[in-house]
Amino acid sequence: MSHTRLGLVLVLLLCIVGPVSASVGTSSPNAPVLPDNGCLDDTNGTGGGGITDMITFNQTGNITDVNIRVEMTQTWRADIQAAVTYTGGGGTVVLANNHDTSGDNYNATFDSEAALPCSDATLCGLTTGSPCETAPGPICRPNQSLTSFNGLTCPGTFTLAVCDRAAGDLGNLVLWEVTVTGDGGHVPVELQTFSIE
Numbered sequence: 001m002s003h004t005r006l007g008l009v010l011v012l013l014l015c016i017v018g019p020v021s022a023s024v025g026t027s028s029p030n031a032p033v034l035p036d037n038g039c040l041d042d043t044n045g046t047g048g049g050g051i052t053d054m055i056t057f058n059q060t061g062n063i064t065d066v067n068i069r070v071e072m073t074q075t076w077r078a079d080i081q082a083a084v085t086y087t088g089g090g091g092t093v094v095l096a097n098n099h100d101t102s103g104d105n106y107n108a109t110f111d112s113e114a115a116l117p118c119s120d121a122t123l124c125g126l127t128t129g130s131p132c133e134t135a136p137g138p139i140c141r142p143n144q145s146l147t148s149f150n151g152l153t154c155p156g157t158f159t160l161a162v163c164d165r166a167a168g169d170l171g172n173l174v175l176w177e178v179t180v181t182g183d184g185g186h187v188p189v190e191l192q193t194f195s196i197e
Contacts, residue, residue: 045097050163
């Protein structure tokens with residue numbers, strides 16, 4: 001292939017693919033997940049009845065991928081319910097609900113393209129020596145797919161809801177992070193809630 005043809009092919013590819021970029025929003029509430037045994041919907045795992053925290057993305061653009069990372073302390077991992085919603089649509093996406101383990105903490109990056117679900121017996125489903133015990137934790141699939149947000153537009157706000165589903169064990173939502181990939185260029189982030197130390 002000549003240099004002229006190669007250059008033409010590269011230009012065409014750039015025109016077809018277009019700009020793709022990712023922006024990351026982080027919030028560090030370090031807030032207790034209260035009340036103990038406070039989940040309102042133990043079956044569906046929507047995280048209602050506990051605490052919520054928000055991260056806003058301001059610029060216009062189309063969402064092509066969403067990943068969410070959490071850092072939570074907890075003395076009984078199976079007590080944690082976590083779900084996320086977006087003001088632009090996509091419904092409620094359950095990230096974690098009733099992982100059958102008594103292990104400590106929940107640290108993970110939820111990625112719908114990951115090879116294994118977070119509940120897998122080698123990941124957050126493992127009681128002793130789980131990679132979820134220490135941050136940043138594994139990259140794994142949530143209970144429900146985050147692809148529900150693909151194709152939606154910014155600006156918009158993601159809300160994380162976390163609750164405790166059984167009595168006797170408590171923890172904190174230390175940090176959570178949303179990575180949004182879009183085709184509309186850089187998507188700035190505005191934190192709605194945060195802690196100052």
